[in-house]
Amino acid sequence: MRLWIDLANSPHVPFFKALISRFNTQGHEVETTARDFAETLPLAAAAGLTTHAVGSHGGGQVSAKATNLMNRAWQLAGWARKRNFDLAISHNSYSQILAARALRIKNVTLMDYEYQPANHLAFRLTSRLIVPASFPAKRLRRYGASSRKVLRYNGTKEDVYLADFTPDPNFKAKLTELGIDMSNVIILVRPPAHDALYHRFQNKLFDEALTLLLGNENVRVVLLPRNESQRATYSERAAENLIVPAKPLDGSNLIAASDLVISAGGTINREAAALGVPAASIYAGKWAAVDEQLMKEGRLKRIISADDIRALNPVKKPPLNPRRSVEVIDEVVRLILE
DSSP: OEEEEEEOSTTHHHHHHHHHHHHHHTTOEEEEEEEEOTTHHHHHHHTTOOEEEEEEOOOSOHHHHHHHHHHHHHHHHHHHTTSOOSEEEESSOHHHHHHHHHHTOOEEEEOOOTTOTTHHHHHHHOSEEEEETTSOHHHHHHTTOOGGGEEEESSOHHHHHHTTOOOOTTHHHHHHHTTOOTTSEEEEEEOOOTTSTTOOSOOHHHHHHHHHHHTOTTEEEEEOOSSHHHHHHHHTTOBTTEEOOSSOOOHHHHHHHOSEEEESSSHHHHHHHHHTOOEEEOOOSOOOHHHHHHHHTTSOEEOOSHHHHHTOOOOOOOSOOOOOOTHHHHHHHHHHHO
16 A cells, blocks of 8 residues: 655654554555654654655644644645555644545544544544553543544553664763763653643643752753753753753663653653653643553652652662563554554
């Protein structure tokens, strides 16, 4: 088949890179579009993916997001019109779903967060919806997903592309270039996604946690900003033990090298859980069912107060204990193509 994959955000790059490899092995032809948002384009280039850049981010205002979504859907439809695709695939790319619908191309979308408001659009218009087994059925019904189009897989999307991950021994050299010694306690942090529809609130705990961590002279905090505004804000605080990388680093190797991951989002925490790295979520919104499951398994902590921050006690981590859910990727490929 001729498959069309759309990368709408940075976390989609490693996920679909793993799937594209399987699709190619099975003889399918894949073309990829990508949105110029966050680090999606540079990460795709670093991953060796050939992408067609279409559209960008719509900004923080909801009205601007809606206009941008429609404009990008129009651009994607124009790009895809004469390419004769058999199937469009994304991780909740609303613009691709609209474009595929307009062109009468069957489309499959995957999703793992049940409180995203735009699920109302994606779940109703997609041909097939694939979600983790833990995704609540009532949230599927609430967003208009009929039971006949829903399929489930065991695990998380991060399990899909990290099941066979092996750390690169040469990655330590990149950390040394950033002023990090392997004897330091390395803490990877990710600020809140204030521009996202699912995060329309402030999160003061993140900055409190950052201040506390920087008070430990043996700690090296690597902060990954979500946009240029955050880069500018946190770069002003950059010091010997606060590092804001100037260019994207390989995320999986960075997580594997870290002793603790703290994020106000979800993906990096779940990647850490998949690799067996201690992780703590400082997300102030409604937790996803997949994260609740990781907390029950003891692979993710929850930070909801200043006391939780003070109790972190960052130290060098024990040896990695990865989940190694190697069967998940085969399951997801089968669900997409069957």
